[in-house]
Amino acid sequence: ADYSPFLGIEKGAVLQEARVFNDPQLDPRRCSQVITKLLYLLNQGETFTKVEATEVFFAVTKLFQSKDIGLRRMVYVMIKELSPSADEVIIVTSSLMKDMTSKTDMYRANAIRVLCRITDGTLLTQIERYLKQAIVDKNPVVASAALVSGIHLLQTNPEIVKRWSNEVQEAVQSRAALVQFHALALLHQIRQNDRLAVNKLVSSLTKGSVRSPLAQCLLIRYTSQVIRESANNNQAGDRPFYDFLEGCLRHKAEMVIFEAARAITELNGVTSRELTPAITVLQLFLSSSKPVLRFAAVRTLNKVAMTHPMAVTNCNIDMESLISDQNRSIATLAITTLLKTGNESSVDRLMKQITNFMSDIADEFKIVVVDAIRSLCLKFPLKHRSLMNFLSNILREEGGFEYKKAIVDSIVILIRDIPEAKESGLLHLCEFIEDCEFTYLSTQILHFLGIEGPKTSDPSKYIRYIYNRVHLENATVRAGAVSTLAKFGAMVDTLKPRVFVLLRRCLFDNDDEVRDRATLYLNTLGGDGAVVETGEDVKEFLFGSLYIPLEPSDDAFDINSVPKEVKTQPLAEKKAPGKKPTGLGAPPAGPPSTVDAYEKLLSSIPEFANFGKLFKFSAPVELTEAETEYAVNVVKHIFDGHVVFQYNCTNTIPEQLLENVTVIVDASEAEEFAEVASKPLRSLPYDSPGQIFVAFEKPEGVPAVGKFSNMLRFIVKEVDPSTGEAEDDGVEDEYQLEELEVVAADYMLKVGVSNFRNAWETMDADYERVDEYGLGPRESLAEAVNAVINLLGMQPCEGTEVVPNNSRSHTCLLSGVYIGNVKVLVRLQFGLDGPKDVAMK
């Protein structure tokens, strides 16, 4: 019964039929039919091989011999569908160029469209003359064909199309509506980067003379753009061009009225006075018999309601009648608008209407409603009970993942922001995971329970829900449940024994991850029976967030690119006073707590873990001049038998990405040192500091000194700053850094003593050494004292580092701990010897 002229059509047969194109006596009717069949095949998704397409193309070109207009028309469409290659295009070029100069308008118009579609830049210069003529052709179809082709060609050959400006400008004045529209679109695109020219265009056209509704819509868009861009310089007084937009609200074409109304609602910082006329016309659209108008209006008002809910309240009655609109998109938009504009007293009535409505709309609309209800609840927290109930009811009903996720997300947000809603919300979530088919949602909820549950008045009531997951779910959810249980154990001491019992049962789970987690938590939380206070470190280690965001990345995951050390580094950096956010290196002599930070950092690097206790780290030493391409400073970490250099590197060139960054250290002037390990930096993007470590072995307990020369070596890749994407190929490059010295002071720990004189007296006199040094000419006594303190790297005591003005002699008391844990006290006596020379005892 279902007759189709294409019933049983087969590609091979049609391609055979296409041989009629080669007949010496062409039958136009037959040929048209074959082309229609070919187009039918293509339209149904059939593809031609390269050979087939070429054969058909060559055959089709023969059809230019026929004078039949209908056939020619099909030939044009066929050529466009075949999108021939460059060398094939040459075959039809002359035929098309002939048609382009034909007296028949239809030939001219279509030949232009075809030729411009398939041509490349080289041919374009040949036909440019004809195109310019065509733009001002008195036949509107020809002019439009040339203008629309110009719009397409502007993407590929802008410099040629820009030369047609004069003709295009003439066409803007055309009396034919569509020509005006196409000309205006092209003219604006030619000038779009010239703000002044666009301004002028808009100013002159808004004075009237645009007839086509489509062109008028374009003009409204251009006007909005001009208003947007001039907004910054023109704060006071009336908005330029507002009158034009407002005038368009009275246009006879609905598309123009709507375009103008929408433009007004989207003005930056629109005032309610400006809004009113636009809202009025949109309100009229709400009761239109045309669904498209109702949809357009309610969608726009819905957006307005987000920023200006009061302006939309006038439409509430019309909006409420739209809840029963046959078109569910319109109904959903109406409901969500009402939810935004409604007041507290209308919430319950609205909820009743929505409950009926929810059952017969698609998930995507439900998501929109859920989002609106969440916002409403945040706006009226007192209504949380009914709104939360609504959410938990729809959570129990049928629905897809996205919909369920939207509900869960909303409940989570409400729990966070409305304290009174917390307990009931958590229980709703608990009930949901009892019967949740989505692993992702179950694990998310379990994680959330682990954070919020222990803080509630009765955390124990959640344990049952969580432990049920361990019985009933897949491994992913079970592992999540184990972590959540452990969190309860860690946070709530009274629950600890019970949690341990449950965790111990998980040790026999048949999944590795579940068992591993249970084992880890039992060991770290002290599940050996004794109830111990869980330390902050353990909590941080177990439940703290990773510094590196777990986002999908194009790079293969590399554990080396996850420097555990960065976790502490930014904290230290924040503490550094007066540090500009250039990210240049680590803090200058950090506060005492950084010892721990550095120690943790170093011990977290497996290669350095066995170096023992960190004795001392130095203040960062700059290895580059300020403002250079790469900023590098180094922190020296002194261990008993090792020294680790931590190079803090920053790449200050936005166009570069450095990879495999290493520091090549030449220790030839540091004989007692031997390089044992080097930890390069995998990648160093712009303005994101990274660390490279190089470790040396040195004789244990010996304050070995030496000079090291450093060379930064890396692969540099160009980065497109606009996209942030790096090229694939990089170039190896080096960058010379300044030398670095390990000096005696590096082995000296600044340790103060409370009573220097007492300490001095109690020390064995046998260990006392007395020497005299001439320090040569110095700027001042104070400068000399400072220099010596820095040289020794010791802690000045009793404020003796301050030298009173104009004093000719000074005694400075220093204390410290030398490597090998040797306490050292120094009494420095400075004296001015002659005009500038300083002597020291």
Place this chain on the structure above:
Amino acid sequence: ELCPTIKNILLLDSEGKRIAVKYYSDDWPTNAAKEAFEKAVFTKTQKTNARTEAEITMFDNYIVVYKFVQDLHFFVTGGENENEIILATVLQGFFDAVGLLLRGTEDKKEALENLDLILLCLDEIVDGGIILETDANVIAGKVDSHSMDAGAPLSEQVSLLLFHSSDYPLAKSIATILTYLGLQQTITQALATAREHLTRSLLK
């Protein structure tokens, strides 16, 4: 991009199968992607009544306007920020032009038998996403005038068209088209020819 843009125009049958489709956007790079989109659009709109007025829906960040007649389902798709009324204007142009070209017998069978006209119609409405023409009479005129014998005298052609339509508004618009196309004939002349022809055929 400020210029109104059409993403695709679809003509499907009452089972969602393609009669003729045209995509102007790279959003659907493969035939499979296109078919998936068509399936989604069809399922979403299938149960709605889009026979008296054009209907509208929004999904996957597209706006789709649509209208049905018999077993023909017409769709026009635009981006989420497109002016809905512009899209509806294009749809109406397509819908009415196909109605004119199928001469009142608007169903799948007739559409497939005149597929060449429908494909030409699509070609005349939008070029590479840019709206070429929205007036159904002009579109149909451009398509149909091509299928006529170029050798026949103009008055014959006009009469032929009028014979098929035989209602005054359409006759008038066809006459407009002819003048619009630059054929050397004024509206009055065309109408005079038409009236003469009709009178003669009545007297027979």
